[in-house]
Amino acid sequence: MYVVIEGIDTAGKSTQLELLKKKFPKATFTKEPGGTPIGIKLREMALGGEAKSKIAEMFLFLADRAEHIEEVIKNNENKIVISDRSMISGIAYANQLDIDKLVELNLIATDNTLPTHVILLELTPKELKYRLSLKDNDSIELRGIDYLINIQNRMKETIKKLNINHIFIDASLKIEEIEKKIEDFINAN
Ligand SMILES: Nc1ncnc2c1ncn2[C@@H]1O[C@H](COP(=O)(O)OP(=O)(O)OP(=O)(O)O)[C@@H](O)[C@H]1O
Ligand SMILES: Cc1cn([C@H]2C[C@H](O)[C@@H](COP(=O)(O)O)O2)c(=O)[nH]c1=O
Numbered sequence: 726m727y728v729v730i731e732g733i734d735t736a737g738k739s740t741q742l743e744l745l746k747k748k749f750p751k752a753t754f755t756k757e758p759g760g761t762p763i764g765i766k767l768r769e770m771a772l773g774g775e776a777k778s779k780i781a782e783m784f785l786f787l788a789d790r791a792e793h794i795e796e797v798i799k800n801n802e803n804k805i806v807i808s809d810r811s812m813i814s815g816i817a818y819a820n821q822l823d824i825d826k827l828v829e830l831n832l833i834a835t836d837n838t839l840p841t842h843v844i845l846l847e848l849t850p851k852e853l854k855y856r857l858s859l860k861d862n863d864s865i866e867l868r869g870i871d872y873l874i875n876i877q878n879r880m881k882e883t884i885k886k887l888n889i890n891h892i893f894i895d896a897s898l899k900i901e902e903i904e905k906k907i908e909d910f911i912n913a914n
Contacts, residue, residue: 728737729811732846735856756809758789783819817879846896
């Protein structure tokens with residue numbers, strides 16, 4: 726079972742992952758970018774904002790993803806793996822290219838491996854604005870509310886297009902309510 730938690734910046738992914746670690750102690754927890762030793766270096770490069778080219782930035786994320794699939798996902802095929810982000814983020818954030826082209830590129834990186842379960846935490850523009858105001862923003866968060874809401878729409882479109890088993894959850898619900906919905910979704914499937 727390859728479960729991924731998706732959502733734009735500040736949607737509440739890390740908060741829920743910490744709770745899931747207690748609920749599913751035998752699962753393998755991982756993340757993109759940065760779930761492998763090479764991935765840690767690629768993450769630094771991608772998020773440092775050094776790349777002038779958006780295409781170069783996308784290839785950094787794709788390199789991270791290819792290594793992550795090979796080293797983490799395939800090596801834990803018979804376990805529950807729960808990942809903070811996946812190719813869904815890869816396709817949504819690279820918004821300079823169309824989704825079909827990005828699906829092709831991402832399937833090369835993942836050797837055709839798709840998540841089996843996608844949980845998307847969905848933010849309203851108002852809540853996103855509030856949550857971003859509470860923290861120092863990295864180079865991607867500095868692109869702003871409209872950019873991130875557009876990315877969220879691309880995430881939803883991608884999940885539907887790939888026809889992956891999924892749940893969309895209102896990220897403004899109480900933390901415990903979201904936790905329960907996620908637990909029920911994983912256990913039901
Ligand atoms: N359901 C919730 N209601 C209100 N605030 C929440 C909720 N879930 C998380 N938060 C708060 O929102 C902020 C972002 O949460 P968190 O770090 O879990 O998001 P994230 O999706 O992992 O973010 P990023 O992708 O930027 O790392 C934190 O201040 C957290 O306490
Ligand atoms: C996988 C992936 C991620 N991104 C962006 C999304 C976030 O802004 C950062 C990752 O930060 P987090 O704190 O680990 O959530 O990177 C992207 O642009 N493309 C991708 O493929």
